[in-house]
Amino acid sequence: MTASVIATTVTTPVTRHLSVFVGNRDCTGDVLWSSLRLSDAGKNAGSFSVTLDQTLANMPELHEQSPVLVIDHDTSPETMFRGFVKEHHPILTPGQVGGWARTEVRATDHGEALDNYIPGPEVRPAESAAARIGYLWGRYANHWLSGDLSNVTINVASVPAQTFTAITLRRALDMVVTQAAPTTGAWYLDQVGRLHVYTSETNAAPYNIDADAPTAGEMAPADLDIDYDAGIYRNAIYVNGANAAGSGWVYDHAAIAQAGGSVFSGDPIDAPDCDTATKRDNLGNMYLGRVATSAVRGRFTAFSPKDGWRAGQTLLVTSAKIGITNYSTRVERVETTLFTSDASKRRYSVDFGRVGGQSGSGDSGFAGTMAGTTAGLGTELGERLSYGTDAGGTPLVHDDAVALAVKDSAGVARVELGKFGSDYGLRVTNGASVVIIDGTSDMFRIVASGTGTWPTVGANASAQNFVDVATTLTYSPASLGFYDQTTAVQLPSVDVDLATGNVSVQRRMDVNESGLNSRVFFRIDNATATPIGSTTNGRYYILEQTGI
Amino acid sequence: MLGMLLAYDAAGNVVATLDHLVVRDDDGMAKGLWDFTAHEAAGRAHTDIWTVSNAAGSKVWPEWLGASAHEFRVELDGPPGRKHISALVHKVSGHRRERAVIEGRIAARMAAAGDGPADLRDIVGGPDRPLRLEEDGR
Numbered sequence: 001m002t003a004s005v006i007a008t009t010v011t012t013p014v015t016r017h018l019s020v021f022v023g024n025r026d027c028t029g030d031v032l033w034s035s036l037r038l039s040d041a042g043k044n045a046g047s048f049s050v051t052l053d054q055t056l057a058n059m060p061e062l063h064e065q066s067p068v069l070v071i072d073h074d075t076s077p078e079t080m081f082r083g084f085v086k087e088h089h090p091i092l093t094p095g096q097v098g099g100w101a102r103t104e105v106r107a108t109d110h111g112e113a114l115d116n117y118i119p120g121p122e123v124r125p126a127e128s129a130a131a132r133i134g135y136l137w138g139r140y141a142n143h144w145l146s147g148d149l150s151n152v153t154i155n156v157a158s159v160p161a162q163t164f165t166a167i168t169l170r171r172a173l174d175m176v177v178t179q180a181a182p183t184t185g186a187w188y189l190d191q192v193g194r195l196h197v198y199t200s201e202t203n204a205a206p207y208n209i210d211a212d213a214p215t216a217g218e219m220a221p222a223d224l225d226i227d228y229d230a231g232i233y234r235n236a237i238y239v240n241g242a243n244a245a246g247s248g249w250v251y252d253h254a255a256i257a258q259a260g261g262s263v264f265s266g267d268p269i270d271a272p273d274c275d276t277a278t279k280r281d282n283l284g285n286m287y288l289g290r291v292a293t294s295a296v297r298g299r300f301t302a303f304s305p306k307d308g309w310r311a312g313q314t315l316l317v318t319s320a321k322i323g324i325t326n327y328s329t330r331v332e333r334v335e336t337t338l339f340t341s342d343a344s345k346r347r348y349s350v351d352f353g354r355v356g357g358q359s360g361s362g363d364s365g366f367a368g369t370m371a372g373t374t375a376g377l378g379t380e381l382g383e384r385l386s387y388g389t390d391a392g393g394t395p396l397v398h399d400d401a402v403a404l405a406v407k408d409s410a411g412v413a414r415v416e417l418g419k420f421g422s423d424y425g426l427r428v429t430n431g432a433s434v435v436i437i438d439g440t441s442d443m444f445r446i447v448a449s450g451t452g453t454w455p456t457v458g459a460n461a462s463a464q465n466f467v468d469v470a471t472t473l474t475y476s477p478a479s480l481g482f483y484d485q486t487t488a489v490q491l492p493s494v495d496v497d498l499a500t501g502n503v504s505v506q507r508r509m510d511v512n513e514s515g516l517n518s519r520v521f522f523r524i525d526n527a528t529a530t531p532i533g534s535t536t537n538g539r540y541y542i543l544e545q546t547g548i
Numbered sequence: 549m550l551g552m553l554l555a556y557d558a559a560g561n562v563v564a565t566l567d568h569l570v571v572r573d574d575d576g577m578a579k580g581l582w583d584f585t586a587h588e589a590a591g592r593a594h595t596d597i598w599t600v601s602n603a604a605g606s607k608v609w610p611e612w613l614g615a616s617a618h619e620f621r622v623e624l625d626g627p628p629g630r631k632h633i634s635a636l637v638h639k640v641s642g643h644r645r646e647r648a649v650i651e652g653r654i655a656a657r658m659a660a661a662g663d664g665p666a667d668l669r670d671i672v673g674g675p676d677r678p679l680r681l682e683e684d685g686r
Contacts, residue, residue: 445578449675450553450566451615453602467555467564468599472572517599537618544570546578 017344019071020050022085022105023061030054032102038070038081039335042188042311043170046109048081056090056103063088068107074344075308079192080336082144083109110193113144118172120165129156129180133173133197140169146193154197156180160279173197175273182286186330188312196312205313205331209300212320221300226322236265237284241274248277250284296327297353309334309348317352329353444478444543447471448518453537454483454507457526464523471518471542478545479520481509483538504528509538518542549654550675551585551610552617553594554633555603560621561639564600567612568675581675584608588632607633610650611671614678619685620645638685645685 019028020036027050035051048068056062062085070081085107090100118140124132130152137149159180164172177185177197184199196203207219214220235255241247256263269287274280298317302309311334316326333351406415416427426437448469457463471477483493495505506525511518520540526532555564569582582597585608594606607622617636625634636645650671658666673679 445570446568446676448566448569450564451618452564452600453618455602465563465600465602467566467601469566469569470597471569472576537615539615 015344017072017074018080018338019069019073021067021069021071022052022059023063023066025059025061027052027054027059033338035104037335037337039333040081040109040191040311041111041333042190042331043111043114044333045111046081046083046311048083048105048107048109050105051091052103052105053101054103055101056088059103062103062105068105072308077192081107081109081191082193083107084112110144111189113142113193114170114173114189115168116140116142118164118167118169120163120167122164122172123161124164125161126158129154129159129176129197132159132162132176133195136164136169136172136176137195140172141195144193145189145195148194151190151194151196151198151201153201154180154185154199156199160276162273164273178286179279179282182282183289185286190312191310201314203313205315206304206307206309207302208316208318208326210318211322212318218318219302221302224298224300224319226296226298226317226319226324234264234266234288235259236263237287238265238268239274239280239284240268240270241280242272243275245276246271246274246280248280250281250288252285252288255288296324296329297332297351298329299349299351302348302350304346304348307346307348309336309350315352442545445546446541447473447477447544448542449540451537451539452509452520452522453535454522454524456531456533456535457524458531459529460527461531462523462525464521466522467520467540468514468517469520469542470516471544472516473518473542473544474513474516476513477511477518478543479509479511480541480543481511481520481538483507483509483536502527505532507536507538509540511540511542549585549610550581550583551608551672552612552675553584553597553606554609554617554622555598555600555606556622557602558604560623562617562620562622562636563602564598565613565615565617566598567614567678569597585610591630607631609633609636610647610654611645612673612675612678613681614673616678616681616685619681636685641684641686643685 016028018031018036019026020031021027030052032051032053035049037047037049039047048070052059064085066085068081068083068085069079071078072080085105087104087106089104091102091104092099093101118136122136122139124135130149133152133154134149137145138147141147154177159176162175162179164175167175173187173195177187181199185197186199187195187197189195207214208217209221209224210218211220211224235252236249238249239247251263269283271280271283274283296317309331311331313331314328315331316328318325318327329352331350331352335349337347337349338345404417405413408414412429414429416429418424428435448471450467450469452467453465455463455465493505493507494503496502497504503525504527506527508521508523508525510521510523512521513519520542522538524532550568552568553566554562555566557563566584570578571580571582573579584597587597588594588608598606600606605624607624609617613620613636619640620636620638622633623635623637624631626632632647634647637643638645653671654668657668657671660666669677
């Protein structure tokens with residue numbers, strides 16, 4: 001039998017570099033790769049955004065809190081992002097039949113599971129740091145957080161007894177690490193949801209940085225940017241503990257000596273879990289260890305097929321021009337974008353060192369009454385809120401678009417402070433009205449208001465009363481006036497004889513300058529042969545233009 | 549305690565009112581409202597605040613009545629030089645608005661509030677929200 005020649009079509013298999021799942025739906029084929037953005041931020045909030053070339057109606061799996069998973073097939077581990085949909089909306093697409101042919105999706109990462117609430121009281125006796133973390137994790141970490149605690153390597157045999165009440169799991173971790181290893185302890189959540197708690201951990205980044213002469217295993221990014229941040233400098237701090245024993249001053253004497261003997265302390269730390277001198281000193285030393293010296297931080301961009309930069313990775317940074325050699329630091333945030341249509345290459349924007357004071361251990365470990373996360377305050381308009389004052393007592397400057405919002409019981413923001421559009425201001429919303437004070441417009445202020453009386457007047461005569469008000473205005477101000485005739489409120493009036501067109505009676509209200517007074521005239525002109533024997537009263541408003 | 553000013557003629561008829569007046573500092577910046585009650589209690593002259601061409605006198609009243617104040621005449625009480633308005637009498641119905649009663653209600657409301665703020669708006673109204681009275685002045 002002669003073998004048949006079977007015509008075949010050879011199909012070159014498509015290499016999948018990234019896979020994107022929303023709900024249980026594989027959206028990879030719908031992803032517009034140029035729109036994809038992911039940020040991995042360790043213990044801080046990571047994010048995801050993408051535009052899908054698919055109508056919202058065709059994606060029933062997409063709803064608020066749908067799980068989002070991004071797999072990077074070119075790296076190990078493959079998981080690149082895990083999170084939950086926070087926002088999705090259709091996009092009007094010009095030229096497309098039907099119009100709303102695309103969908104934008106935004107998500108935050110699994111770190112929100114760290115904000116699970118611990119009502120407490122959870123009273124923990126003196127025990128090892130690992131045991132305490134294991135207890136809290138086992139009890140309050142939900143299934144989105146990995147049960148693999150092999151990266152909890154902090155080796156502290158005994159941490160003082162602590163009580164955890166009305167806080168989040170995130171805050172509890174800060175508290176444990178602060179007491180276990182105040183100056184060397186740190187923790188973060190990796191991209192697969194595993195907790196890392198350490199005093200020393202090597203999690204090597206794809207490359208070390210040498211800005212001048214990179215060799216094997218190093219790279220020299222073109223846009224390396226480094227700064228020394230001494231924005232928050234303290235060499236002494238007062239700890240407000242739970243009792244007298246847990247309260248008091250903690251000093252960094254070496255830093256004080258370096259500052260020529262000057263003490264810079266700033267606002268105290270509220271620490272309701274500090275009930276012993278040891279805890280007080282641990283917390284104070286942890287705080288001063290971060291703010292008594294300048295923090296080195298920086299940013300660079302790496303272009304590569306598949307390096308797999310991630311938050312938490314360790315690297316060494318060298319720059320002869322700056323004067324640092326093998327400076328050991330850690331990646332705090334990575335934003336990944338793609339710039340090829342097949343997702344085979346990546347662009348990584350890497351932040352290392354401290355990112356806005358939010359990295360390291362216990363960035364809120366010294367503020368026992370504050371939320372231990374950027375999501376606790378001031379993110380109502382999507383940005384971080386920092387707090388405190390500098391050594392001179394001047395409030396610290398916040399990021400642009402930072403806001404503080406006060407919400408009502410329905411979750412509606414009623415008072416917002418921050419940036420609206422291009423201007424900064426205050427926005428108050430009550431019922432159907434919104435008042436915005438943004439410094440871009442003037443308004444009239446009512447300097448004074450009251451009533452006066454038009455006098456009686458004889459036939460073919462005029463008469464006036466006046467009220468002098470000590471407004472101190474040195475000019476004739478703007479004003480409004482109304483008069484009340486038989487309970488009807490009207491503007492000052494002119495009565496016209498319609499047969500002749502002649503004015504018969506005119507009631508005027510004028511406001512003129514009179515020294516440092518504003519004089520309100522109530523003048524009546526009677527052009528009729530009939531006296532006007534009854535009085536009428538009117539209301540005046542004296543106005544002043546003012547900026548707001 | 550803020551209040552409004554009533555100017556009255558020789559017969560006691562209310563001829564003008566002043567609900568509020570902004571006070572300025574030496575640089576001309578507005579810093580608040582003039583406390584008419586404190587000004588009068590300190591024995592200072594109302595001519596520091598205003599002058600009304602057709603009035604014989606001026607005193608403080610604890611309620612804000614708006615233009616309805618013109619429906620009343622004032623009754624004064626007290627020693628010469630230290631008189632105050634003890635009541636407003638409606639010119640048509642004769643209804644009396646007694647100052648002692650109003651101030652008693654204010655005191656009771658403030659005592660009930662303790663150290664916290666007391667909402668007096670239903671008792672006295674406000675500079676921009678006068679009490680709404682009935683036709684007989686009640």
